[in-house]
Every structure is written in C-alpha cells, then in structure tokens.
Amino acid sequence: MERNKFMKLLVINGPNLNFLGIRDKKVYGTEDYNALLDMIRAHAKELGAEAECFQSNGEGEIIDRIQKAYSDGTDGIVINPGAYTHYSYAIRDALDSFDTIPMVEIHISDINAREEFRRISVTAPACDYQIVGHGLKGYLEAMDWIVRYHRHSQENDSGLNLSER
Numbered sequence: 001m002e003r004n005k006f007m008k009l010l011v012i013n014g015p016n017l018n019f020l021g022i023r024d025k026k027v028y029g030t031e032d033y034n035a036l037l038d039m040i041r042a043h044a045k046e047l048g049a050e051a052e053c054f055q056s057n058g059e060g061e062i063i064d065r066i067q068k069a070y071s072d073g074t075d076g077i078v079i080n081p082g083a084y085t086h087y088s089y090a091i092r093d094a095l096d097s098f099d100t101i102p103m104v105e106i107h108i109s110d111i112n113a114r115e116e117f118r119r120i121s122v123t124a125p126a127c128d129y130q131i132v133g134h135g136l137k138g139y140l141e142a143m144d145w146i147v148r149y150h151r152h153s154q155e156n157d158s159g160l161n162l163s164e165r
Contacts, residue, residue, distance in 0.1 A: 006048070006049065006050055007047070007048065007049035007050070007075045007076070007146075007147065007150065008049070008050050008052070008072075008073050008074050008075050008076075009044060009049050009050065009051045009052070009074070009075065009076050009077075009078065009143055009146060010051075010052050010054065010065070010069050010074045010076070010077045010078070011040055011051055011052065011053045011054065011077075011078045011079075011139065011143075012054050012055075012062060012065060012066070012077060012078070012079040012080070012081075013033075013053070013054070013055040013056075013079075013080050013082070014055075014056065014057070014062060014079075014080060014081040014082030014083065014084050014085075014091075015056075015057040015082040015083050015084065016057065016082055016083070017033065017036075017055055017080060017082055018033050018055050018057070019033070020032050020033045020035075020036055020136075021033065021035070027108075027109050027114075028108050028109065029108070029135060029136065031136055033055070035136075036136050036139065037053050039136060039139070039140065040053055040139055040140070040143070041053075043139075043140045043143055044143065047143060047144070047147050049075075049143070049147065051143070052074075059084060059088055059090060059091060062081070062084070062091055062094075063090055063091060063094040066079075066091070066094040066095060066097075067094060067097070069101060070097070070098050070100075070101075074101055075101065075102075075146070075150060076101060076102045076103070076104070076143075076146030076147075076149070076150070077095075077101055077102070077103040077104070078103075078104050078106055078139060078142040078143060078146070079095070079103065079104070079105055079106065079123070079127070080105070080106045080107060080108070080139075081105070081123050084123070085105070085107070085111070085118075085121045085122070085123050085124075086118060086120055086121065086122065087122060088122065088123065089122055091123055092122050092123045092125070092126045093126075095123060095126035095127060096125075096126035102128050102129075102145075102146050102149045102150070103126070103127040103128055103129075104127060104128065104129045104130070104131060104142035104145055104146060105121065105123055105124050105127040105129070105130045105131070106130075106131050106132075106138045106139055106141075106142045107130075107131070107132040107133070107138070108133075108134075108135055108136060108138060109132070109133060110132050110133030111132050111133075112132060112133075113133070128149070129142070129145050131145075
C-alpha cells in the first residue's frame with residue numbers, strides 16, 4: 001500500500017447479520033445492524049480509512065464481492081460469513097484465491113463455546129486472523145488489526161506477503 005493512501009476496508013457480513021437486534025439477542029446483543037454500520041464507519045474515520053459495508057444472505061453474492069476486492073483497491077477484508085463459516089468451501093476458496101489483501105474473520109459470539117457444528121470454521125484457514133466472542137467490538141478490532149498490519153509492512157518496507165496462510 002502506498003504511503004498516505006486512504007486505506008479502503010471492506011466489511012462483509014453474511015446471512016442473518018442484517019437481523020442484528022432482532023435475532024437471538026442473548027447471543028448477538030440488542031444493537032441493530034444500522035448501529036453496527038455506524039460503529040464501523042465512525043471507527044474507519046478515526047483510523048483515517050474508508051469502510052465499505054456489504055451484507056448478503058446469498059453465497060454467490062458474497063463470493064462476487066470478495067472477487068471484486070481483488071481489483072477495486074481494497075486494502076483489507078473483514079468478514080463475518082455467518083452460517084457459511086461452517087460449510088461454505090466456495091467462500092473459503094474465494095478468500096483463498098489471492099494473498100495480496102489481509103483478511104480477518106470475525107464472529108460476534110464465541111463460536112468455540114457454542115453448539116458443536118458452530119465450532120468448525122472452514123473459512124478461517126483462508127484468513128490471516130480470527131476474532132471470536134468480542135461482540136460488535138470485534139469488527140473494530142479486526143479493522144485495527146488490518147491497519148496495524150499495513151503499518152508494520154510499510155515500516156519494514158516489506159510489502160504484503162500473505163502467501164503463507
């Protein structure tokens with residue numbers, strides 16, 4: 001990433017995340033999806049970045065957006081694949097298609113402390129980092145991780161080398 005370039009972050013949310021504040025409040029909290037979007041945009045501004053938020057309940061649309069990130073100037077991806085986490089090898093393959101953009105998988109709840117089927121993430125191995133169980137603040141932590149990653153790359157003048165995922 002060029003110095004002084006405005007960092008472009010892509011935040012992808014999968015199925016049912018548009019139902020935050022409606023669906024299973026004990027697990028996902030009472031804040032709605034718009035509150036999450038406001039939180040992400042405000043934090044991006046604090047970081048001197050721009051955040052595009054994308055949500056889809058459809059696997060193909062998520063894959064299309066990941067692929068578009070390859071060439072649209074995206075500097076980092078934060079993804080909560082929702083239920084696709086546990087079985088979408090297609091999303092995993094899309095994430096794993098290129099290693100030039102840092103990617104962080106985020107889960108609002110601690111998927112490791114929930115039902116057995118939720119403990120498996122087929123998408124995490126295609127990402128560089130995973131954050132689980134930190135609520136909506138996990139999204140901000142993921143954004144921070146990506147910004148730190150880029151700053152570290154610039155300071156070491158090493159560029160991005162994410163090929164060892």
